[in-house]
Amino acid sequence: MSLLKPFIKLPALNTANILLVESEEQFQQSLADALVEETAVTVNVRLAKSLPLPKENEESRPRIDLVVFIINLTSELSFQSAEASLKHLDSGYFLGKVCFMVINARNASVPIERLDAVRRLAASLHCPLLFAEDQTPDGVTNATERLLTILKVAAGLVPMATALYLSNLTRCTVPPDIDQPSFD
DSSP states (O other), X not given: OOOBOSSSSOOOTTEEEEEEEOSSOSXXXXXXXXXXXXXXXXXXXXXXXXXXXXXXXXXXXXXOOEEEEEEEXXXXXXXXXXXXXXXXXXXXXXXXXXXXEEEOTTOTTSOHHHHHHHHHHHHHTTOBEEEEOOSSHHHHHHHHHHHHHHHHHHTTOSTXXXXXXXXXXXXXXXXXXXXXXXXO
């Protein structure tokens, strides 16, 4: 079993590398296309359905600055795949270099327990939890802007800010009553 390690390679100048992990690849490609349009820095986007990544191109793979798990709340498989992929990340990634992005949270057919499970997972790992609208171009643009902000800090491109500091500011917290039944 190969762990993906954050600090094993040197960073490239004025370059940020992001890994988008989504089991269904529904939102992944549109988000990747929007990310590479960034002009202030060079953004390299890697796509994966799940972790671990293949070993055959490990030597040529650049350092991954941010890992984003895209979870579609309408699919139980999406959550399970993200959860299973977490064990293939080195613990150094959980120091501000992992975030979760949830799509389809507004869908009425989504069980509230699934959203609570994602919130608990993000809170237990002290990772940011972002919500995105994947059906509209504005939603993709907003998601891209939020990811670029986190990516620039995680890649060390923002002076006087670290990924761990940003992670502490943006991490997901779970209210103490999340395990209590809802009266809705």
